[in-house]
Amino acid sequence: MPSDITHRGYREVxxxxxxxxxxxxxxxxxxxxxxxxxxxxxxxxxxxxxxxSYGSELEAFVLTLYYQLRVPEEKILxxxxxxxxVISAGKISNLITRQYLREFTEERNAILEAGLGSxxxxxxxxxxxxxxxxxxYVFTLCNPYYSSxxxxxxxxxETVLQMLNELQxxxxxxxxxxxxxxVDSILPDKKKKQLGDYIDILVADDAGQFHNQTNHxxxxxxxxxxxxxxxxxxxxxxxxxxxxxxxxxxxxxxQLKAYQQQSTEEQRQQKLLLETEFDKLFSxxxxxxxxxxxxxxxxxxxxxxxxVLDFPEVPLDNNEAERTVREYVIKRKxxxxxxxxxxxxxxxxxxxxxxxxxxxxxxxxSYIKDRISKSFKMPALSTLxxxxxxxxxx
Numbered sequence: 237m238p239s240d241i242t243h244r245g246y247r248e249v250x251x252x253x254x255x256x257x258x259x260x261x262x263x264x265x266x267x268x269x270x271x272x273x274x275x276x277x278x279x280x281x282x283x284x285x286x287x288x289s290y291g292s293e294l295e296a297f298v299l300t301l302y303y304q305l306r307v308p309e310e311k312i313l314x315x316x317x318x319x320x321x322v323i324s325a326g327k328i329s330n331l332i333t334r335q336y337l338r339e340f341t342e343e344r345n346a347i348l349e350a351g352l353g354s355x356x357x358x359x360x361x362x363x364x365x366x367x368x369x370x371x372x373y374v375f376t377l378c379n380p381y382y383s384s385x386x387x388x389x390x391x392x393x394e395t396v397l398q399m400l401n402e403l404q405x406x407x408x409x410x411x412x413x414x415x416x417x418x419v420d421s422i423l424p425d426k427k428k429k430q431l432g433d434y435i436d437i438l439v440a441d442d443a444g445q446f447h448n449q450t451n452h453x454x455x456x457x458x459x460x461x462x463x464x465x466x467x468x469x470x471x472x473x474x475x476x477x478x479x480x481x482x483x484x485x486x487x488x489x490x491q492l493k494a495y496q497q498q499s500t501e502e503q504r505q506q507k508l509l510l511e512t513e514f515d516k517l518f519s520x521x522x523x524x525x526x527x528x529x530x531x532x533x534x535x536x537x538x539x540x541x542x543x544v545l546d547f548p549e550v551p552l553d554n555n556e557a558e559r560t561v562r563e564y565v566i567k568r569k570x571x572x573x574x575x576x577x578x579x580x581x582x583x584x585x586x587x588x589x590x591x592x593x594x595x596x597x598x599x600x601x602s603y604i605k606d607r608i609s610k611s612f613k614m615p616a617l618s619t620l621x622x623x624x625x626x627x628x629x630x
Contacts, residue, residue: 258320259291284609294321295331296605302332303586304600306570333578336608337585343607343617344384344585345403347592350618351382357437357454357550360446361557362391363565366573367580374584375399376561381621383560383591385584396445397430404429437547439554442537452547455540456554457489463533467526477522481531488517489552496548507545514542563587589617596620 265279284292294316301307301315309328316323352358358379365374365387373391377384377399386402388395431438432450440446441459464482469475491513495506518535521528534541544550564587574580593600596617606614 256319259293260320261291284611290323290327292605292609295335295608296601298328298331299336299586299604300601303567304590306567308571332586333576333582337578337582339607340585340589341581344588346616346618347382347588347621348377348384348400349403350621351379351384351592352434354381354621354624355379355549356547357439358435359439359551359554359557359560360396361440361554361561362443362445363561363568365564365568368573368575374561374564376557376564378557378560378591380556381592381595381624382588382617383563383595384588385564387580387584391445393445393447393449396449397432398428399431400434401428403434437543437550439551439557441554452543453540454543454547454550455537456552457492457541458553458555460534460537460541461485461489463530464527467530469524469526471524474522474524474527477524478527481520481522481527484517488513492544492552496544496552498548503545503548510545511542514538560591563591592617592621596624 263281263285265281267279268277269275270277280286288295298312298316301312302309307315309325309332312328313323313325316328358377360375360377362373362375365372367387370389373388373395375386375388375396377386386399388399430449435450437452437454438446438450439454439456441456446453461482464478464485467478469478491510495503495510498506515535515538518531518538520531522531544552564583567583567587574583589603590600592598593603598614598617598620603614603617606612
């Protein structure tokens with residue numbers, strides 16, 4: 237150091253790190269005996285630890301690894317013993333499927349009920365699923381505030397119609413539901429509610445199982461645009477006609493998006509103009525027969541593609557449902573589906589919680605730990621959904 241060096245304060249350097257280690261605690265519970273009653277009396281474990289061998293942090297960590305981070309069971313079994321945790325494969329399986337299934341099923345149902353009342357519209361999509369080696373289907377019903385999943389044996393209109401029957405079951409009845417037919421057998425004397433009893437506007441693609449389910453149905457403009465993008469004209473003039481029409485198609489789409497942001501008075505003025513523009517755009521004759529046929533098919537869907545003119549809050553695409561069901565698709569590719577009834581129900585419940593936490597800015601691990609430990613310091617997701625509902629238009 238130079239001889240003339242002087243102090244000039246400090247420079248702060250932040251180093252982030254994480255300490256991953258076990259925390260094993262032995263609780264000494266005092267035991268007392270009363271000769272008069274001939275009974276032993278013992279101190280109680282802290283709330284949330286009674287009847288357990290593992291802490292809430294560890295159990296929440298396992299659930300987070302499996303459902304949010306998509307870590308397979310065998311990898312979790314390698315990770316925990318490497319850090320000194322004595323745990324079996326059966327315990328891990330029980331933890332991620334059965335141990336907390338009933339409590340979180342009730343939580344999921346509360347989320348679903350709150351979500352159904354949060355917006356005037358709801359979005360739906362489906363994907364394939366393997367359950368014990370059998371081909372089944374998973375439906376997602378969602379909006380920007382919640383996500384829900386339903387595994388069904390069939391993909392048809394009747395299945396969609398009865399999708400929310402589970403809301404009429406109590407946890408005891410729900411525990412024995414294994415198929416669509418069993419739901420029917422459990423509810424013979426109850427008034428079965430149909431999807432349209434819960435939902436007024438359904439946003440979906442044009443799959444047949446989503447037709448005539450609710451009072452109103454809105455189609456996805458992105459799906460409609462994909463039909464045109466799949467056309468493969470070979471003649472240069474046809475290629476030019478397709479490119480020109482697609483530019484008009486997306487210009488009109490963005491006009492509809494602008495309409496959603498306008499005031500009510502502006503919307504009244506624009507509504508008739510946009511309807512007229514739709515008729516003009518989808519009455520074009522280009523000379524390219526495949527394109528003209530596709531244009532005519534789109535024109536027949538006018539009431540569903542232009543539902544936004546009467547309900548500006550309804551999204552023009554079904555991207556929300558597609559993003560939601562992607563959670564299931566990725567998990568399915570990693571684990572190749574489920575093998576048991578409890579495992580199938582656990583996927584529905586916990587993956588719904590994962591995505592609902594994401595949509596509401598809630599840390600999934602913290603939320604699961606709060607519920608497992610029974611501290612209940614965090615507000616319920618259903619409460620957050622009710623608080624985040626946008627004000628109704630006047």
